[in-house]
Amino acid sequence: MIHNQDMIPQQPAPRSTIGPLAWMRANLFSGPINSVFTLLGLYVLYLLLVPTIQWAFINADWIGTSRDDCSGEGACWVFVNARFTQFIYGLYPREELWRGNIVFAGFAILIAWLAIPRLPYKRWVAIFALTAFPVIAYVLLHGGYFDLPRVPTHRWGGLMLTLILAVVGMVGALPIGIVLALGRRSNMPIVKSFCVVFIEFWRGVPLITVLFMASVMLPLFLPSELSVDRLIRALIGITLFQSAYMAEVIRGGLQAIPKGQEEAAAALGMTYWKRTALIVMPQTLKMMIPGIVNTFISLFKDTTLVMIIGLFDLLGIVQAALSDSRWLGFSLEGYVFAAFMFWIFCFSMSRYSQYLERKLHTGHKR
């Protein structure tokens, strides 16, 4: 029997399994089909990226005041530069822009406070953001009080209007959505059928017909002496539309809560409203934050439709600027800028929602 007393020294891993070459062999060239896909992918990437980078960066013109400053070989970002204030604030008077800035800053601080997990007093900040802040923002933006000059809503526009539409639509839709979702799970047949019809109606029609309805039919529905501002009409339409989607998200959350929670609360002698407000809703809303963020993203994108009824949101103001005779032919630059702005907002929100999903799901993962 051969017996070896010596320990064999530790060997490094074989050369064929470590390093970038091995990684490439495993992930890019693991077979003939995969190699073809990789080469095709590289070619597509080359075809797409090289002209794009050349157009957007290398040959682009950045500084100037008129179209004569553009060479025409690449993108003319001068156009976006010259119109930047308008794209952000619409036709808001130039000397009053600080009011928009304060609202933007307040909004950003509140969102950051709510999104960063370590900061305290989340509940009070959330209540402030949902109740007092909209009033303050309205007073600041619209004016007419405290010696602030009035700025009528038809001068609001750009990114500011997009954010106002999305945020107000969302904040308005949340309570209606909660009521509808509770109503849909109610035992009372009339309440339940009323909620089902309401939800399915708004979910079944396109937002654009809702906006048409809000702009054409709402004036017919109200007494003739009561005229409603165009922005308010759009907001009513968006809120009703959004509340139906919100109701379905919340219903999904309500269904995810074990029935035992509500039964235990009932066994303790709590009334329906107490059970709902203290036991069910806190758990639902926490679980539903990713879903709510996702509906907010689609609402944020859908606000672009208000340009069809004549409001100038970010896309609307870009589209209007494109028909300016001094800047004809820069549609690509305008759209790329608008797309970039929307993309930044939507992408970061979707990342945040994915992060929350991971954070909230740790308990269930095996």
Added chain:
Amino acid sequence: MSVRPNARPGGQKPPFWRDRAKRALIFQLLLVAAVAAFLLYIVGNTQANLEARGITTGFGFLSNTAGFGIVQTLVDYSSQSSYARTFLVGLLNTLLVGGLGVLAATIIGFTVGIARLSPNWLLARLANGYIEIFRNIPLLLQIFFWYFAVLRTLPSARDSLAFGEAVFLNVRGLYLPEPLFESGFGIIPATFLVAIIASIVLVVWNKRRQDATGKRLPAGWISLLLIFGLPLLALVATGVPVTWDMPALSGFNFRGGITIIPEFLALWLALSIYTASFIAEIVRSGIQAISHGQTEAAQALSLPRKLVLRLVIIPQALRVIIPPLTSQYLNLIKNSSLATAIGYPDLVSVFAGTTLNQTGQAIEVIAMTMAVYLTISLVVSMFMNWFNARVALVER
């Protein structure tokens, strides 16, 4: 001795507001009363407003002459046609772009979704890039991009981009050759139909035979051969009774062939690409939802990889995929209403747009438009519920 459910010590009935059944009844009656009062208020206001503006209600306007032309019509239409005809033309155009959009979005979405899961790192990254870019940009912006920044900057008819002297692309649209069927062509769709029926019979027979004896034929390949081979054979046997009407430049524009207007192209591209990014995510999460144990168990039974996918993974993944896929299809059809922004003559554009402006019959027009979308939504979700029930997991 029976105990009354609401009996109290002392035998009095509880006050009615503590009785759950009575409270529910009162609450519901109040709700009905509130909704009725609200509706009455609206109807009253509307009647007063309509009278003040001198608008008569009713659907009589549908038989009036429309008096405007439409660029793309699937049925006979002229400016002498009635508003009812306008409605039909718009509806068909909506269904056309919706149907073709669903088809293209499904193909792109499934391809990208599967590529997203590819072991090939680059392919997976590219698919991920596609998804993240296109689903985070508003659809209307994408429609504008394709229409104003791409299709409207194409060369004029004289300098069209030509693909093999048969297909031309210019600022006025895409020009394709149109097949003209001669007599005797009817036999080809007939053989196509026969081939489809034969394939269905074959698949059913094959399944029965496999269940009974364990033997199976490659029915999929045979069906494919039948469905494409038979009509081709018939085509050759009858001497190809088709001539092509080629588009040709005459004067400032092309004549002959099929013209696809740029509005349709832009809307169709944007809808398909946008919706495909959502479908890709649905497909990816559907496939990932199937636990790895399923694959391992199937491999332990020594099923080949192709059969593992076809018999184990895909049927289970479809169950997860179908409900959200349905709502994406419905979203696509509803989103096709954005056509009005670039002037593609869909239902919202020609009916809720032009017709409403000409007649002023806001209530009737908007109600009819909404009814169409609601009907489509209900029909599609009913069909999908039926399909979903068929593939649903049979649980104890």
